[in-house]
Amino acid sequence: MATHHIISIGDFNRSAIDRLLDHAQQIGKKKYDKNALDGKILAVLFFEPSTRTRMSFESAMARLGGTSVSVSSVEACSMAKGETLADTIRVVSGYADAIVIRHPKEGAARLAAEFATVPVINAGDGAGQHPSQTLLDLYTIRQSMPIDGIDVALVGDLRYGRTAHSLASALSLYGVRLHTISPPGLELPPSLAAGLAEKGMEIIVHTDIDEVINDVDVLYVTRIQRERFPDSTSYFNIASSYRITPELLAGAKKHLIVLHPLPRVDEIDPRLDASPHARYFEQSKNGVPVRMAMLMDVMG
Amino acid sequence: MKHIVPAETGDDEGEGLLVRRIKNGTVIDHIDAGEALNVIKILGIVGSTTEALSIATNVPSRNMGKKDIVKISSRELSKEEVDRIALISPKATINIIRNFKVCEKQGVEIPTLIVGSVRCPNPGCITRTNEPIKSRFEVLPDEKGLRCLYCDSVITKDLTSYII
Numbered sequence: 001m002a003t004h005h006i007i008s009i010g011d012f013n014r015s016a017i018d019r020l021l022d023h024a025q026q027i028g029k030k031k032y033d034k035n036a037l038d039g040k041i042l043a044v045l046f047f048e049p050s051t052r053t054r055m056s057f058e059s060a061m062a063r064l065g066g067t068s069v070s071v072s073s074v075e076a077c078s079m080a081k082g083e084t085l086a087d088t089i090r091v092v093s094g095y096a097d098a099i100v101i102r103h104p105k106e107g108a109a110r111l112a113a114e115f116a117t118v119p120v121i122n123a124g125d126g127a128g129q130h131p132s133q134t135l136l137d138l139y140t141i142r143q144s145m146p147i148d149g150i151d152v153a154l155v156g157d158l159r160y161g162r163t164a165h166s167l168a169s170a171l172s173l174y175g176v177r178l179h180t181i182s183p184p185g186l187e188l189p190p191s192l193a194a195g196l197a198e199k200g201m202e203i204i205v206h207t208d209i210d211e212v213i214n215d216v217d218v219l220y221v222t223r224i225q226r227e228r229f230p231d232s233t234s235y236f237n238i239a240s241s242y243r244i245t246p247e248l249l250a251g252a253k254k255h256l257i258v259l260h261p262l263p264r265v266d267e268i269d270p271r272l273d274a275s276p277h278a279r280y281f282e283q284s285k286n287g288v289p290v291r292m293a294m295l296m297d298v299m300g
Numbered sequence: 301m302k303h304i305v306p307a308e309t310g311d312d313e314g315e316g317l318l319v320r321r322i323k324n325g326t327v328i329d330h331i332d333a334g335e336a337l338n339v340i341k342i343l344g345i346v347g348s349t350t351e352a353l354s355i356a357t358n359v360p361s362r363n364m365g366k367k368d369i370v371k372i373s374s375r376e377l378s379k380e381e382v383d384r385i386a387l388i389s390p391k392a393t394i395n396i397i398r399n400f401k402v403c404e405k406q407g408v409e410i411p412t413l414i415v416g417s418v419r420c421p422n423p424g425c426i427t428r429t430n431e432p433i434k435s436r437f438e439v440l441p442d443e444k445g446l447r448c449l450y451c452d453s454v455i456t457k458d459l460t461s462y463i464i
Contacts, residue, residue: 008452085426085429085431086433105424106451107425107426107449107450107451110450111431111433125426126451127424128452191456
């Protein structure tokens with residue numbers, strides 16, 4: 001049987017996503033075998049910083065009775081001596097039953113899957129894919145409303161933000177109408193937008209959040225990175241115009257949910273945290289049941 | 301040996317060119333005008349080569365207006381090699397020459413996969429590192445370009461500048 005990897009949300013069809021989310025939902029209700037992965041070892045190879053993704057994968061593995069071994073930086077492994085990622089993956093395949101990888105280069109997880117003899121899960125490759133984040137985003141939306149036919153607004157850096165790319169692709173399977181609001185130069189890549197439109201997705205580009213805030217069901221906010229701007233002043237000018245505040249949501253739909261892959265910097269006013277619209281911490285917490293379902297999917 | 305030979309006749313089929321007939325090898329005809337050097341590049345015939353290679357550019361053609369021709373002695377190109385040419389010159393025809401006679405003649409077909417001959421435009425792509433892999437591109441339908449199978453970047457124009 002071919003090794004089952006999870007590299008890109010584009011590799012999933014709708015029924016595969018729904019099946020995995022159904023499983024995660026059962027896990028979320030504590031209906032799972034706590035020894036499902038007893039005796040299994042997960043290699044956690046993170047060549048980029050991470051708090052949520054890394055810890056939630058390790059937590060997920062522990063909750064299923066398995067253990068994790070890890071590398072936390074290029075400096076801490078033989079890649080610092082010039083070893084290729086391909087060789088590292090070949091070696092680590094002998095130590096573990098599955099590999100979770102985060103790497104700064106796009107396509108690194110795809111390469112890892114080619115050289116691994118055990119399943120590989122992509123935990124983010126550069127500005128590329130981050131399928132586990134997308135699955136937990138969908139899971140969080142599904143907790144509040146059926147995904148089919150809703151209006152979702154993506155706000156922030158839509159050019160480099162891998163979570164926005166993956167989520168937009170997945171939402172195209174659910175007949176979602178997509179609204180985009182981003183600073184000039186950080187719009188959704190034209191090739192991605194064209195691909196989504198080809199799949200029948202309606203995409204509406206806005207210049208101002210006010211135009212759309214009262215009409216959407218989900219507001220998905222991403223971080224605008226300071227390094228994308230020539231100086232601090234232009235960054236603060238732009239960032240402040242994309243800041244989500246309680247006042248901005250005054251006329252929003254009652255069931256609107258605000259999501260953010262975190263970490264947030266200035267995009268969401270902390271005063272919003274107490275609002276029933278705010279679901280970003282719940283979203284982060286959902287990383288555990290969703291990643292448990294993913295680990296069982298590839299190793300169970 | 302590599303000659304760049306200017307076209308000097310108006311003959312559609314290239315007869316009477318300064319390029320001599322070859323005894324054995326491959327003649328690539330009906331190349332879009334100006335693309336001959338890119339054809340050489342996409343075939344991987346770069347730098348020093350032991351084959352006798354002749355290139356004629358901007359040869360008048362009845363059907364195409366102008367065309368380029370490439371002749372390679374003592375080498376018969378495989379189908380996989382010639383199909384790569386279709387990306388930049390879809391009307392090209394391939395003639396396999398044995399003992400001065402055309403033994404096989406075929407057009408080119410756009411392949412579904414391009415391996416190792418196109419560089420990914422994304423500097424952050426894993427194929428742009430020292431990893432032991434070749435670039436792999438899916439050829440998108442309806443001439444929509446090439447998609448990198450590693451990072452999903454799409455090349456929609458100026459393909460020749462990405463040929464390795």
